[in-house]
Amino acid sequence: MDLSFAHEVSPQPPRVGQVTITIRATGVSKKPVTGARVTLEANMSHPGMTPVFADAMEAEPGSYTSTMTLSMAGDWYIVAHVTLPDSRKVDHQFEIKGVQS
């Protein structure tokens, strides 16, 4: 599967509260992957914390944007669950380190 992902988080530095997360999915020859279904799951590094879920909307071709509420300062681990138009599923994981209170 020749897919690559990039992500962007704003504001920078990230703070407790609402953050906007953009996932850019590209395929062969950097062509944007359109029509995918993207859901985001955010976990803290400590167990016993509830993950935060959000759906991402395709704002531009291949660019999926979502707002999430990060409830606590610290490191967050984001998993983007991507379902491609042909029903294949791919996960893309990244960290948002040092979310400030």
Place this chain on the structure above:
Amino acid sequence: MVEFDHKSRSPRAFDLLRVPLLGKLLTKRHARTLLQIPVFVVSAVMVLHGLFGPALAPQNLATTLTWVHFRGALVFVLLFAGNFFCLACPFMLVRNLARKFFHPVRNWPRRWRNKWLSIGLLITMLFVYEWLDLWASPWWTAWLIIAYFATALLVDAVFKHAPFCKFVCPIGQFNFVASTLSPLEVSVRDLNVCTSCTTKDCIRGVREPAAPLVVIQRGCELALFQPRKVGNIDCTFCLDCVQACPHDNVGIISRLPATELINDVMRSGVGFFSKRKDVAALVTVFSFGALLNALGMVSPVYALEQWLASLFGVNHELPVLAVIFTLILVCEPLLLIGGAAWLTRVWGGEQRRLLWVVVRYSYSLVPLGFAIWLAHFGFHFLTGLFTFIPVTQSAVAALGWPILGQPHWGFPGLAPNLVQVFEFGSITLGLLGSLLVSYSISAIEEVDHPFRVFTVWAAASLLIAASAFWLLSQPMEMRGIVLGGG
């Protein structure tokens, strides 16, 4: 005939072993094994999930059950009952099984028959917890559990009796200190029965009549002779003494929590508290370690780490953590306990040596130390109480067997702001407990100025409580490695 008159038991005391059904169950010969087997199975699942399951701590049973549920349940059971976690210890299940094949003949070395090794291991565990962010790593958590099993097996395969529990296990030492505040203790029901007892099976064990070298029921492996046993220190609630007593004279009996911290009497297997510098060091590490462990979860610690790193010109976490540990586990106790002991002598008129004062009064910090552990572990436990359900659902579903349904994260536990009330309440009660203990010790020990001495130790407790209140009011921040990992 030997008289045992150091303690008296109210005939109206509650005895857990007299409770219908539960009492009968606990006095069954294999009661401990029955409790250990499910805990062992859960431990095995945790290890497997830790090694092969999701790498994210909130989604893994190893980290969730260890750092949220086990620790939380432990402090609540210690507070409301007694050392029942040692009773159900899975490490001892494996060790007992191994002893069917290994028959150790060596005694634990005399120079190690104290708490110094276990204090070192407790500090090491607290350090490694922060350094490797054990709470965030299912893999490391699984290896920690494996290391525990291996060490228990190794130590008790080489040495007789139960040296792992008494001299090595850091969790055991934590439980021993915390259980001084428990409302239940394993104790004799009627000392007169002990006075007329000739066999002393509670300590010697029950021997095969035809072959006296063959023990068919162990006595206390931690060298606690029931009639002279005082309180819960060093008692694993294994109930061997209950099984061994031919007079059915040992129960799990109610008592006033913390009284064992006050009275300086001769204790079987322990001696006098005032002469046990190692036990005093253990309770000091227990009390200040509570502050240290809680500090690791709030925002200011990261600012402190960055500041220390720039001060020393390093970018690794190891030396910075070493400095923080030294400050809180060495410098702070030296200042607070040492300062209070010095004032006890110069202002309170205490004539005995400074070290004696330090040792005697250090036990007064246990209620406050426990309260800080309770507040910290209780927070994670109560706010994440039901998180084991979706994590278990995920684990079962990952096996391709989604019989428990899809993970349901709807209600993780109590709201953090509600639990904060509990945290502040815990610290307040712990402070009151420490004040009561220090007042009682000063009333017993000080002839000239008991109130002055109490004031000094009350001030030490108040300072620690103020630190704890400050810590709990800080914003929580859960981070992994801030500096380099080396």
